[in-house]
Amino acid sequence: MSIVIRDVREHELDSVLALNNNAGLAILPLDSVKLQRFYQQAAYFRVAERDGNLAGFLVAFGSEADHDSSNFAWFRERYPQFFYIDRIVVASRRRGGGVGRAFYADVQSYAELRYPQLACEVFLDHGADPALLFHGSFGFREVGQNTMPNVNVRTSMLMKELCSYPWVRDTYGGQLPDQPWARARTLADATPSATPRANDP
Template structure:
């Protein structure tokens, strides 16, 4: 049975393993960089079955010192939001609904906090059509595009309203 809990420092090796296996959809990240990201995170979720961490989500709240170009885009829009920085699912369990479960938790958190939308980005280049399709099914719409990482990556900037 799948359950959700916050990520902890003990999870970092497994998070990095899953993260780096998902490249280029997410950037390669060292354990130190991942620890720093968790320190900045406004919220996190680990999707676990027994002792197996099968997926994770890291998010930010408004006003963070997080320097991501994508986060900065959303933080500058003047909307009360939660930002999903990273979601990764173990490839052996993709399609089992873990992504939807993690996103549902974010929308529930956003409702509890009185936020108006949930924001994220998905790579256009290198392409990630499966993720774009997933986000469309979850109600996300494109609010912009931008090049990041010195022009090596282009992303679709996506937002979805928080509904009652």
């Protein structure tokens, strides 16, 4: 069956929280307060559906966001403008089935209309090779390493140039066409009554 990527709905946050906290050591745990803050503030907060079931989620922030991640702060100290993937989680039964690749294609389509670079990190202390290979296959490169305070986790800091951004900036100058696939996320889009968005081109 096809994978559908769409904005999260508020009533799904409990399921998202369970997905996150069952993901293992490669993802930091969340509580409901922080997840609600993600829901209110993230520029990109989408879930994947496969066979009608929640298969994963991805949360990302623009570089201008009020976001308290130490890894986000590391990027902001060094780069003026970027789109930051805070976390991606794929349900264990769906791993290896293309959900992660569908998310990265979707988040890049969103980001390259607005930012010159896409940023994320990979935890290095818990068998990082599959994640590093996955990101390398999408064109990410390591631009440094960071040790996260309080949790003492070492991360590989990854960045990808978004080659379409200069053309979009020069052509549209921040006034993107009013097309469903190009619109920014709003909480109105994320309510249960909103029409789900599939993988628009």
